[in-house]
Amino acid sequence: MFLPITAEEVKERGWDGVDFVYVSGDAYVDHPSFGAAIITRVMEAEGYRVAFLSQPDWRKNDDFLRFGRPKLGFMVSSGNIDSMVAHYTAAKKHRSQDAYSPGKVMGLRPDRAVIVYCNKIRELYGDVPIIIGGLEASLRRFAHYDYWDDKIRRSILFDSQADLISYGMGENQTIEICRRLSNGEPISSITDVRGTCYACDVRETPLYGAECPSFENVCKSKKEYAVSCRIEQDEQDHIRGKLIKQRHGNKMLVQNPPMPPLTQEEMDWVYSLPYERTYHPCYEKMGGVPAIEEVEFSITHNRGCFGACNFCSIAFHQGRFVTTRSKESIIKEAKMLTEKPNFKGYIHDIGGPTAN
Numbered sequence: 001m002f003l004p005i006t007a008e009e010v011k012e013r014g015w016d017g018v019d020f021v022y023v024s025g026d027a028y029v030d031h032p033s034f035g036a037a038i039i040t041r042v043m044e045a046e047g048y049r050v051a052f053l054s055q056p057d058w059r060k061n062d063d064f065l066r067f068g069r070p071k072l073g074f075m076v077s078s079g080n081i082d083s084m085v086a087h088y089t090a091a092k093k094h095r096s097q098d099a100y101s102p103g104k105v106m107g108l109r110p111d112r113a114v115i116v117y118c119n120k121i122r123e124l125y126g127d128v129p130i131i132i133g134g135l136e137a138s139l140r141r142f143a144h145y146d147y148w149d150d151k152i153r154r155s156i157l158f159d160s161q162a163d164l165i166s167y168g169m170g171e172n173q174t175i176e177i178c179r180r181l182s183n184g185e186p187i188s189s190i191t192d193v194r195g196t197c198y199a200c201d202v203r204e205t206p207l208y209g210a211e212c213p214s215f216e217n218v219c220k221s222k223k224e225y226a227v228s229c230r231i232e233q234d235e236q237d238h239i240r241g242k243l244i245k246q247r248h249g250n251k252m253l254v255q256n257p258p259m260p261p262l263t264q265e266e267m268d269w270v271y272s273l274p275y276e277r278t279y280h281p282c283y284e285k286m287g288g289v290p291a292i293e294e295v296e297f298s299i300t301h302n303r304g305c306f307g308a309c310n311f312c313s314i315a316f317h318q319g320r321f322v323t324t325r326s327k328e329s330i331i332k333e334a335k336m337l338t339e340k341p342n343f344k345g346y347i348h349d350i351g352g353p354t355a356n
């Protein structure tokens with residue numbers, strides 16, 4: 001059963017409201033190759049009432065008001081890939097199709113979707129907790145070079161006005177953040193969760209950890225930018241990585257050390273959750289969501305990569321430790337795929353990163 005996507009569906013479940021609204025820049029595809037599906041299923045399994053708001057119209061308020069103010073907060077992601085990558089080619093030409101939207105329709109999410117969605121939520125709901133995650137938030141967590149602007153942008157935490165970034169693979173930090181919010185802890189005090197970034201006044205900066213050159217300095221000097229990147233990369237290690245700080249004006253971005261990767265048991269559990277493994281039926285008359293085609297009969301076997309090839313962001317997002325699911329878990333998923341009515345007789349691939 002898909003998560004509710006309308007206020008009527010929330011009522012049908014007998015809920016008087018929702019704990020979280022998950023906002024995604026992609027169409028709703030409940031398949032474990034989609035980060036939004038994994039995180040929402042994990043939250044559901046932990047007992048939270050979660051509504052799914054996919055590709056809301058950011059030019060109006062209606063979609064963001066659909067479920068009312070959630071009891072615990074908003075989770076926001078641009079979708080499976082960065083919205084600028086989804087919208088533009090490397091030659092900076094606008095793409096004509098979007099595989100993550102129904103019928104490949106382009107234009108259903110804004111450029112810089114995380115920033116746009118979060119600012120709309122702030123405008124409508126004031127101080128509601130906002131946690132951002134997914135690739136766009138994760139890879140833009142420090143001051144970073146933006147190819148499309150051809151300039152250094154500050155951490156996405158400041159432009160989005162979110163409270164926390166959940167960076168990397170977000171299951172365990174999501175579980176901890178949700179638990180603490182549901183125990184009544186204010187989001188402002190949730191500053192010690194591994195795998196998250198928060199902002200504070202420079203006078204409240206932790207005294208320990210590693211400090212990158214400031215946003216202002218990396219804008220001025222390529223050498224300082226390189227020093228910053230080196231520190232960011234060196235500390236992405238859940239065993240010995242330190243907390244990292246980076247000043248932006250009178251604010252400090254603080255990245256807590258990475259969350260340890262999931263154990264094999266945890267990974268088996270995550271991939272055993274009751275995914276529908278396809279797009280929401282509301283997209284059927286628009287031709288479905290093409291992004292499902294490549295992954296519908298694929299199995300994720302591992303995460304993480306030690307490679308750190310300089311063109312690849314996997315290590316900065318998934319971490320350098322390679323973790324795998326058990327054989328039993330993979331075989332169970334493979335058997336389940338063979339029983340699907342549209343199974344054509346082959347599984348596309350069983351894999352993950354670190355293929356080299």
Ligand code: SF4
Pocket residue numbers: 305306307308309312313314315353354355356
């Ligand atoms: S080996 Fe593959 S996944 Fe690993 S860093 Fe290189 S390109 Fe990325």
